[in-house]
Amino acid sequence: MGHMGDVxxxxxxxxxxxxxxxxxxxxxxxxxxxxxxxxxxxRVPYAALAGVELSPGARRGTVALRVVLREGADPLLEAAAGQLRTGCDPYRLVLPAEREALADYYATELRGVLTPDAGHPADEHLVRAPEPPLQFKAYDGKAAFDGTTVSFRWFWTGASSAKWKAGDQFFDVSELEGVEWRSPEVLGGHLRLLRRAGEGRDVRPGEPDQDPAAVVFGLGYGLVHESLPLAAAVLAAVRSERGAEREQRAAGARGGSGARSAGAPGALRADPADIAERIRHLGRLHEAGLLTEEEFSVKKADLLAEL
Known part of the structure; x- marks a missing residue:
């Protein structure tokens, strides 16, 4: 590929x-x-490439060199699901038209390093996701991701009564199946966490403004450059978690001891301080009349059971 260090x-x-x-x-x-x-x-490994394109740029007097990535190779593009505008495509290099011959040279060089798997989806992410911690303000709440847990903390001014009743939400990546990102540049933009079935968990998604596993965007809230990197980081963490589970199952099938039971000494436990704060939050909702006595008691018991 040309000379190492070429720019x-x-x-x-x-x-x-x-x-x-x-x-x-x-x-x-x-x-x-x-x-x-x-x-x-x-950083894009050549193993992540599916193809290379060279075409006239959107602006007169320019050309655009673009690398096409294999399906599933990049969590950012996977989360974006084709919704990025051309001008925000990170894998598109715009050059003055007089440099077209040089761009064509590098396009040819890149095509020469395509692997035999270039035409097939990638089995894993080959491009790194943006690094957590990440956070942004949506219209109805603040979303944050610390690398293991996604949190949604609702705003009084924007959250629906359904979300207030559910209380602030905390999702470990082990609970998730994927991410649904709808660009804030279109009507109905939102970030929804897709939860795994099981353990009595209700994963039926409702409208995003009523779903406690979703935050909704609005004018000036959850902008692309704020919300998409978080969505990509969560998606990458979910994929990594699934990969680790597959390895544990394979180790178990071989008679290994890679799987760890939920009651093992190293199992994760809820933070007591966080549980106490969430119970206080429920109490405020109860006092405000947003939760019935029965709803308050049930949710409090659920939180205490996490300790």
Whole structure:
């Protein structure tokens, strides 16, 4: 692939070519899309590539070099599900038209490093997700992810009564099946956590504004550059958790001891301080008349059972 360390600089980003990957570094100028500024850089292994495109740019006098990633190789694109505008595509390098010959050279070089699996979906994420902790303000609550737990804390001014009754929500990645991100740039934008079935858990999704496993976006809330990196990080953590479970099952099938029972000494337990705060929150809802005596008692018992 050319010479290691070669750099192709374009508008808003520069691509540095290594022996096994291309490192995309984004500018931090005021004209650079905010998503690029948040991402800062993306390292794309050649094993993650499905193809390369060279085409006229959207602006007159420019050309665009774009790498196409294999399905499932990048948690950011998987979470975005085709909703990113062309100008916010992190894998598209825009160059002045007079550099088209140079862009064509690198396009040819990139095609030369495509692997035999280029036409097939990736079995795992090959591009790293944005690093937690991450957080953003949606219209009806604040969403945060610390690497293991997603939290939704509701705002009095925006959350529905259904969400207030449910109380602030905390989801361990082990409870999740995936993520549903709908861009805030379209009507009905939201971030929904897709929960796994089992353990008596009701995972039937309702409307996002009524679903305690979702936060809704609005004008100026949950912007793309704030919400998409969090969605991608959660998705990557969920995929990693599923992969670890598969390895444990395989180890168990071979007679190994990789699986750990829920009652083992190393099992995770709820934070007592967090449980106490959530019970106090339920008490305030009860005093405000948003929870009946029975609802308050049931939810309090559920929280105490987590200790």
């Amino acid at each position: 192709l600089a374009g508008i808003h980003s520069a691509w540095e070519f290594d022996t096994d990957s291309v490192l995309i570094r984004f500018e931090r100028g005021i004209r650079t899309p905010k998503l690029f500024q948040v991402l800062r850089e993306r």
